[in-house]
Amino acid sequence: MPLTKITGGKLYDPTNGVDGEVRDLWIEGGRIVSPPADPTIHPARVINASGLAVMPGGVDIHCHIAGPAANAARIITPDQRRGEGNVLRRSDLTRSGTLGSVPSTFATGYKYAGLGYTTAFDAAIAPLGSRHAHLEFADTPCIDKGCFILMGNNQYALEAIEANDPARLRMFIAWLLGATKGYAPKLVNPGGVEVWKQSSTARGHGLDDPIPGYKITPRAVIREIVAAANDLGLPHPAHIHCNQLGMPGNWRTTLATMEAVESRRAHFAHIQFHSYGGGEGDEFSMSSRVADLADYVNAHPNLTVDVGQVMFGDAVAMTADGAAGYFLHKLYGNRWFNCDVEVEAGCGVTPIEYRRKSIVHALQWAIGLEWYLLVDDPWQVMMSTDHPNGGSFLAYPQIIRLLMDREFRRAAFARCPAAVRERCILGDLDREYTLSEIAVITRSGPARALGLKQKGHLGAGADADVTIYTPSENYQEMFELPRMVIKAGETIVDQGELRATPDGVALHNAPAFDQDRLPALESWFNDHYSLKIKNYALA
Known part of the structure; x- marks a missing residue:
């Protein structure tokens, strides 16, 4: 395979301890390789x-870009995708598409590549929706992708936990990941969605409240699934959306959930939405409790978080937490979509607009930034907007500027309502991120948390996914328009123009499991599902 050499650049490769050093980079066969030992060997391209x-x-550890929920979000937000600025025209190289809060599949791939991202994970796919998700992945070019599979309200999983049968639970998790071509287990409001299906007012289900129909609690669901996933040795054992999302006072539930995983590895998703002080159900008393939670994360290196940064403007609440979707629909009076996916999960989708003048919305914006600034180790905190819940992934360059430019952040904070400045400590935080730390939270950290040894670094053996930026004092401009993006050794973006649109690959795991337990699973499955187990798994 022909050699490519990238020469003279300042490398930011935190995984390998390289911080702005001028080094050459060699690429061959879609991988980064060591420099040739023979000095007479010359690259075919420099x-x-x-x-x-x-x-x-870049590696996005948490977004929503495919599957039935994303498709529903596109359907119910036609107003966000109208107008010439939201339409992508077909060309000799690209397919047509739309933008808005939830871009179409082809547009999603093009726009991620345009920011220098080469990998993204959809964070919540119901097992029955995985076939749909993978079909959309096939139409999402330029990036590698994977999905987390919903398990926290799956009735078979709940029964295995109630039966105190860890081996049965491990077998089910392993089988389900293989059958759905999923990457990791996802827990969303564990046990709470099952409660809400029976009562639309039961949104605030606590960690130790019994799950109707079962003799277990959400705490048990979290503890046992996290334990089983760790025991299986999964590269990313558990991705957790805590109970009581968005509710004032929910920080206590978040802290209790962190404690419930004990010393095991776990990732906490869109942590901003789970960090609120105040009285339960009283949004007027809402405040930041990031400092308390960040202290716990700082003391527990087994935990990682992504932020779920809220950005002002249009968004879509799109979640497997049907209770949260229903609440937001009632709160804002917007149209909404809801789905109960057989015995597996629930789903809620509704449009939302975040307004700077809103005390609650501005406080959410500030709380997200506090998370980045209060977690000591950038390897434990990762960039996300919970796309499209807090805003679009296209806002990442603006978030980077907010983190790297203290004066820009202060000016933005000064435009928020005065009451917000009394309910959080963002105004007291002086920290500014370095380019190396930005590389951690957008690339190296997510890759490590996901167990992707071939991603997020520039060492020999890594995938040749490389982004080259033109330095600028305006960090937003710097990260909005990479000079060049290389995917698996191929230049896909050059000077802001797409040059190639490779398919990318779907990343998934298929752990080994006890085959002797399959007949019992098949019998249960055929009693409860509307399709046969033989038609369930992806080929």
Whole structure:
């Protein structure tokens, strides 16, 4: 395979301890390789990166870009996708598409690539929706992708936990990931969605409240699924959306959930939405409790979080937490979509607009930034907007500027309502991120948390996913328009123009499991589902 050499660039490769050093990078066969030992060997192609910043391709650990919920979000938000600025025209290289809060599949791939991202994970796919998700993945070019499979309200999982049968639960998790081509288990409001299906007012289900129909609690669901996933040795054992999302006072539930995983590895999703002080159900008393939760994360290196940063403007609440979707629909009076996916999960979708003048919305914005600034180790906190829940992934460059430019952040904070400044400590935080720390929270950290040893770094053997940026004092401009993006050794973006649209690959796990338990699962499955188990698994 022909050799490519990227020369003269300043490399930011935190995984390998490289912080802005001028080094050459060699690529062959879609991988980064060591420099040739023979000095007479010359590259077929040389990329001059002198004066430029070279980083691994971005890795988005938490977004919603495919599957039935994303499709429903596109259907119920036609107003967000109208107008010439939201339409992508077909070209000799690209397919047509739409933008808005939830871009169409092809547009999603193009726009991620345009930011320098080469990998993204959909964070909540019901097992029965995985076939749909993978079909959309096939139409999402330029990036590698994977999905987390919903398990926290799956009735078979709940029965295995109630029966105190860890082996049965491990077998089910392993089988389900293989059958759905999923990457990791996802828990969303564990046990709470099952409660809400029986009563639309039961949104605030606590961690130790019994789950109707079962002799277990959400705490038991979290503890046992996290334990089983860790025992299976999964690269990303558990991705947790805590109970009581968005409710004032929910920080106590979040802290209790962190304690419930004990010393096991676990990732907490869109943590901003779970960090609120105040009286339960009283949004007027809402405040930040990030400091308390960040202290716990700082003391527990087994935990990682992504932020779920709220950005002002249009968004879509799109969640497997049907209770939260219903609450927001009632709160804002917007149209909404809801789905109960057989015995597996629930789903809620409703449009939302975040307004700077709103005390609650501005406080959510500030709380997200506090998370980035209060977690000591950037390897434990990762960039996300919970796309499209807090805003679009296209806002990542603006978030980077807010983190790297203290004066820009202060000016933005000063435009928020005065009451917000009394309910959080953002105004007291002086920390500014470095380019190396940005590389951690957008690339190296997510790759490590996901167990992707071939992603997020520039060492020999890594995928040749490379982004080259032109340094600028305006960090938003710097990260909005990469000089070049390379995917698996192929240049896909050059000077802001798409040059190639490769398919990318679907990343998934299929752990081994006890085959002797399959007949019992098949019997249960055929009694409860509307389709046969033989038609369930993806080929």
